[in-house]
Amino acid sequence: MVIPTLLALAAVGSVPGGSAQATVVASEDFTGPAGVAPDPSVWTHDVGGGGWGNGERQVYTSSTRNARLDGRGHLVIxxxxxxxxxxxxxxxxxxxxxxxxxxxAARIKVPIGTGLHPAFWLLGADLGTVGYPESGEIDIMEFVNAGTSWHTALHGPTHGGTHWQVTRSGPFWGLAGARFHTYAVHRVPGLIVMSIDDRVVSTYTPAMLPPNARWVFDKPMNVLLNLAVGGRWPGPVAPSTxxxxxxxxxxxxxxxxxxTGGSMSAT
Known part of the structure; x- marks a missing residue:
């Protein structure tokens, strides 16, 4: 990963909810020889099974069999x-x-198949201190099964500490798994905007939350990438998968x- 301490790397086009010209300050391009693990100075692994709150079948490992570079500038999960x-x-x-x-933002090619659940998302960096759902969760991209619909979501706590969620979904144009697509979330105070290939698909504000829900997303958050299998959503794995x-x-x-003083910080 290139971490140039807020030194501009490249100019990009318009960003939903942002200025007409923006500057990339960190870019993980997954360069390196085939078969090596992703950069440990940037990425860590969540490992284990137990269903992950959704009855999922997979056991997450730190093995390069499950996460590695392909030698062509891609991370393989x-x-x-x-x-x-x-x-x-x-x-x-x-x-x-x-x-x-x-x-x-991330440029991703997702797998499709009954029981598959790829995701790109954020969790509050204070997860280890405050726990879940107080940490907050922003689901930028989720596909399940055939990948015919996109899904985004927010998860957070009520004033009583219980969990709430707000979700958005819609039909995907074309075939999600046929090629790479760019998924992005833009955050400023009190506003979250999600897009696919520069097309805005979801907008969230505090006014849209359920009664008694708390907005906990105006803070540093970590990036997650994973491929889940089975569980209550998307359902069981088919023999044909x-x-x-x-x-x-x-x-x-x-x-x-x-x-708004956007920043990246070491944690």
Whole structure:
């Protein structure tokens, strides 16, 4: 990952909710030889099974069998069926970098198949201190099964500490798994805007939350990338689902919102 301490790397086009010209300050391009693990100075692994709150089947590992570079500038997150067990990977910037105010974007090619659930999302960097759902969760991209619909969501706490969620979904244009698409979230105080290929698909504000819900998203958050399998959503894995199932990530970038003091911090 290139971390130039807020030194501009490249100019990009318009950002939903942002200025006409923005500047990338961090770009993870997954360069390196085939078979090596993603940069440990940027990414850590969440490991283990237990369903992950959704009855999921996969066991997340830190093995390069499940997460590695392909030598062509991509991160591979791969789910394998190993007898009666399914392994996969879940990567996070927790303990490395957190991001506040601005755009986090990734160019991803998702796998499709009944029971597959690729995701690109954010969790509050204070998760280890305050727990979930107080940390807040922003789901930037989720597809399930055939990938015919996009899904975004917010998860957070009520004033009583219980969990709430607000979701948005819609039909995807074309085939989500046929090629790479760019998924992005733009955050400024009191506003979250999500887009696919520069097309805004979801907008969230505090006024849209359920009664008694608290807005907990105006803080540093970590990036997560994972490929889940089975569970209550998307449902069971079909015999026809192809393994290994492969999620490819071309790049992940952070573009700060200069008007609100967007920043990236080491955690």
């Amino acid at each position: 791969e789910a394998h069926r190993e007898g009666g067990r399914i392994t996969s990977a879940r990567l996070t910037t927790r303990g490395r970098y957190a991001f506040r105010w601005g755009t986090v 192809t393994f290994p199932a492969r999620m490819l990530v071309d790049w992940v970038r952070f573009i700060p919102d200069t008007e």
